[in-house]
Every structure is written in C-alpha cells, then in structure tokens.
Amino acid sequence: MSYRPAPRRSVVANAIYGLFNPLPFGFFVAALIFDVVYDRSGEILWMKGAAWLIVIGLLFAIIPRLVNLVQVWITSRRTTVATERFDFWLNLIAIAVAVINAFVHSRDAYAVMPAGVWLSALTVLLLAVAHIVIATQPTTPGNLA
Numbered sequence: 001m002s003y004r005p006a007p008r009r010s011v012v013a014n015a016i017y018g019l020f021n022p023l024p025f026g027f028f029v030a031a032l033i034f035d036v037v038y039d040r041s042g043e044i045l046w047m048k049g050a051a052w053l054i055v056i057g058l059l060f061a062i063i064p065r066l067v068n069l070v071q072v073w074i075t076s077r078r079t080t081v082a083t084e085r086f087d088f089w090l091n092l093i094a095i096a097v098a099v100i101n102a103f104v105h106s107r108d109a110y111a112v113m114p115a116g117v118w119l120s121a122l123t124v125l126l127l128a129v130a131h132i133v134i135a136t137q138p139t140t141p142g143n144l145a
Helices: 011-020 022-041 044-075 082-105 115-135
Strands: none
Touching: 011 022, 011 044, 022 044, 022 082, 022 115, 044 082, 044 115, 082 115
16 A cells, blocks of 8 residues: 655745735725725716726736646646635636626726626625635645645
C-alpha cells in the first residue's frame, strides 16, 4: 500500500489569489452604496463614482479568477472539492452581472436606475455567497496552502 500525497498548489499563486480576491468585493459593495445614495439624492456624481468603482472592481477581479481557473480546472482537477468549483461559478456569474452593470452605468444618468441598484445588489449577493461557501468549506489535504 503506497500513499501518494496530494499535489500542493503553488505558494505564489495562493499569495496572489489571497491578495486580490477580496478587492473586487469591496469595490462592488462601494458601488452598491454609491448607487443607493444616487437613487436617494439624484446627484449625478454618485452614479459616475459607482460606474468607476464597478470598472475598477472588474479589473481587480480578473487576476484572482485566472489563478482560480488554473487551480480549480487545470492543475489540480483530482483534488478540487465541489465547493471550490461552486465558488468559481458564483464568481464568474457575478463578474458577468458586473459587466452588464458596467454597461448599464454607461447610460445617461437617469436611465441607470433602478437597474443599476439591482445589478449591483445581485453582484454583491453572489460574491457574498461565494465567500461564505469557501469559508465553510471543510479543510482537506488537497486544499491546504
């Protein structure tokens, strides 16, 4: 009987993922807050700020998703847990919703509401559920860093 240890993930990739993964969530939460303030006040500055926050959040979302794509679907397919795949899909759907939201925010200021608030809320909800899924994932030898 031979024991073959599970392949470890790259320490550098884990560091990059850990550094960049929380950033998009913060930008999208801030965009949701800006959308709600704009909806209540009508001051166009808040809508423009939300549009910028969404774009910056999308730019920061690319790096951890690429690392996650390689780790979950390419290099360690045998050792990935179903929750990691579920997290990947939730994040991917959230990014797709955020892209649609960026296009909605490119409209004239008064045409953004109420779709901008709903899309921002859906993006934040999907990312929050993804973070909860990963946080409640049991620790297995394959996903230790």
